[in-house]
Amino acid sequence: MPGARLLWLxxxxxxxxxxxxxxxxxxxxxxxxxxxxxxxxxxxxxxIVSMFSLISRWED
Amino acid sequence: MVSAGWIYLTIGVxxxxxxxxxxxxxxxxxxxxxxYFIAGRRLGGTVSALTYSATTYSAFMMVGLVGFxxxxxxxxxxxxxxxxxxxxxxxxxxxxxxxxxxxxxYVTPAQFLGDRYENRFxxxxxxxxxxxxxxPYMSVQLVGPAYLISTxxxxxxxxxxxxxxxxxxxxAYTWWGGMRAVAWTDALQASMMITLALILxxxxxxxxxxxxxxxxSALETEHPELLVVPGPGKFFNFPKFLxxxxxxxxxxxxxxxxxxxxxxxxxxxxxxxxxxxxxxxxFTYTIIVTMLGLAAKILLPDLANPDLAMPSLLTLVPAPxxxxxMVGILAAAVSTVDSILLSLSSMTAVDLYKGLRPxxxxxxxxxxGRATILIMxxxxxxxxxxxxxxxxxxxxxxxxxxxQFVPAVLGGFFWKRATAAGAVSSILxxxxxxxxxxxxRTFPLGHWPGVWGILCSSIVFLAVSFxxxxxxxxxxxxxxxxxxxx
Numbered sequence: 051m052p053g054a055r056l057l058w059l060x061x062x063x064x065x066x067x068x069x070x071x072x073x074x075x076x077x078x079x080x081x082x083x084x085x086x087x088x089x090x091x092x093x094x095x096x097x098i099v100s101m102f103s104l105i106s107r108w109e110d
Numbered sequence: 111m112v113s114a115g116w117i118y119l120t121i122g123v124x125x126x127x128x129x130x131x132x133x134x135x136x137x138x139x140x141x142x143x144x145x146y147f148i149a150g151r152r153l154g155g156t157v158s159a160l161t162y163s164a165t166t167y168s169a170f171m172m173v174g175l176v177g178f179x180x181x182x183x184x185x186x187x188x189x190x191x192x193x194x195x196x197x198x199x200x201x202x203x204x205x206x207x208x209x210x211x212x213x214x215x216y217v218t219p220a221q222f223l224g225d226r227y228e229n230r231f232x233x234x235x236x237x238x239x240x241x242x243x244x245x246p247y248m249s250v251q252l253v254g255p256a257y258l259i260s261t262x263x264x265x266x267x268x269x270x271x272x273x274x275x276x277x278x279x280x281x282a283y284t285w286w287g288g289m290r291a292v293a294w295t296d297a298l299q300a301s302m303m304i305t306l307a308l309i310l311x312x313x314x315x316x317x318x319x320x321x322x323x324x325x326x327s328a329l330e331t332e333h334p335e336l337l338v339v340p341g342p343g344k345f346f347n348f349p350k351f352l353x354x355x356x357x358x359x360x361x362x363x364x365x366x367x368x369x370x371x372x373x374x375x376x377x378x379x380x381x382x383x384x385x386x387x388x389x390x391x392x393f394t395y396t397i398i399v400t401m402l403g404l405a406a407k408i409l410l411p412d413l414a415n416p417d418l419a420m421p422s423l424l425t426l427v428p429a430p431x432x433x434x435x436m437v438g439i440l441a442a443a444v445s446t447v448d449s450i451l452l453s454l455s456s457m458t459a460v461d462l463y464k465g466l467r468p469x470x471x472x473x474x475x476x477x478x479g480r481a482t483i484l485i486m487x488x489x490x491x492x493x494x495x496x497x498x499x500x501x502x503x504x505x506x507x508x509x510x511x512x513x514q515f516v517p518a519v520l521g522g523f524f525w526k527r528a529t530a531a532g533a534v535s536s537i538l539x540x541x542x543x544x545x546x547x548x549x550x551r552t553f554p555l556g557h558w559p560g561v562w563g564i565l566c567s568s569i570v571f572l573a574v575s576f577x578x579x580x581x582x583x584x585x586x587x588x589x590x591x592x593x594x595x596x
Binding site: 055058059062065066069070073074077078079080081082083085086087090091093094095097098100101102104105106108109110 | 192194195202326330335337348359
């Protein structure tokens with residue numbers, strides 16, 4: 051299923067790009083706990099939920 | 111300071127419990143390489159998740175990452191969570207590794223390279239590279255906890271005693287019980303690591319800083335620079351952040367001790383639970399550890415050496431708690447070293463010894479593997495006591511060195527055109543670039559050696575694969591595994 055694989059790959063690459071770009075640009079001048087700290091934590095949770103979803107499709 | 115007697119007693123209890131568990135594992139281990147090195151592919155999901163977690167998270171978390179957060183701020187959280195997000199790569203190939211392991215009876219990750227590329231030398235290169243980078247890395251793991259024990263006892267327990275004791279115990283139970291001993295002791299150790307870190311966090315925040323509300327407002331008013339990147343003194347400038355995170359993003363498919371864990375679950379259900387459990391563990395542990403680093407900055411703002419943030423924090427809490435947390439840190443180091451030790455000994459037995467002497471018996475391979483555990487343990491203890499410059503360098507560049515497996519591993523699963531020559535030359539070229547840049551202290555355009563290494567190994571992999579002929583079975587191999595997973 052290369053189509054589904056590409057979609058997942060695109061989604062993961064997008065999440066990763068956000069992890070590098072947002073804290074170094076938009077949040078670089080926002081010294082609050084709900085700035086880069088919260089952003090990275092929430093982004094990681096989104097990634098984890100996405101991984102849970104992909105894992106749940108595995109079959110023997 | 112805690113009295114040496116209490117420290118000896120606590121560590122003694124901890125290691126006795128570990129050894130009893132290891133012995134229980136030994137009693138349930140059958141004959142053969144598969145039984146000894148990967149527990150006969152019969153571990154349940156919970157134990158698999160805990161051994162995966164304990165293997166991944168070393169003493170670096172409670173000492174190094176706390177120090178990183180103390181000195182560089184929130185970038186340390188980004189670094190560690192990008193590592194955790196790297197599990198995306200493992201999730202894309204995890205079921206493939208598991209299925210290939212069962213279909214082709216792999217015991218080590220290097221066997222996958224040798225089999226997929228139909229070239230024994232590919233497995234030999236991977237195994238040799240792992241030995242070169244991970245033996246020094248294990249030595250460094252013993253150094254931190256040994257210093258911590260020495261500091262906490264006010265110098266009553268010498269550093270050498272800590273290193274010798276840890277080296278002996280790890281070698282003894284790993285040699286005795288193989289993967290079952292390692293996995294089950296890891297399960298105990300992972301539970302201790304996270305529980306004790308959590309208790310310490312609540313103590314520090316609730317008692318020391320008056321609750322999370324006060325903690326956050328103190329951070330924002332006293333140390334706002336810690337809440338942004340690049341952080342104080344541009345500690346996490348972007349090239350450094352990229353150079354640190356890139357090797358760790360791919361950690362889950364490049365480090366043999368974690369890849370080997372894809373082979374141990376007893377079913378796909380257990381494999382799923384291994385990944386799920388690890389993700390929850392990793393996220394929770396990362397948040398706890400980075401919070402501790404930020405709290406240390408408020409409570410102890412003027413430490414000269416950030417690596418002393420955790421030992422100094424422990425001087426502020428009651429002695430029994432400090433003692434238990436120290437055991438938690440010890441557990442983190444031990445549970446990483448035992449897994450690497452077993453993984454490297456399996457690669458020595460299977461990929462080097464049996465790989466170069468195909469007619470050697472399984473029993474012969476097992477003997478070589480078990481002897482390797484003891485020899486390697488002696489070597490890492492010796493390196494820990496007298497760390498030479500070269501070994502320290504190799505340890506530092508280990509993650510960037512192992513990163514060079516990425517094109518060969520991913521290409522092996524997804525690209526039918528990938529060839530043995532492409533795989534071997536990409537690994538060697540990437541390692542050569544990383545080694546050259548590290549030893550000459552060259553950072554072209556400000557970027558770290560790992561970044562240039564992976565760029566070079568990827569280009570070499572593609573170019574050489576296009577110029578050479580793929581192995582006969584490559585197409586079938588890729589197709590069969592693609593049916594298993596998106």
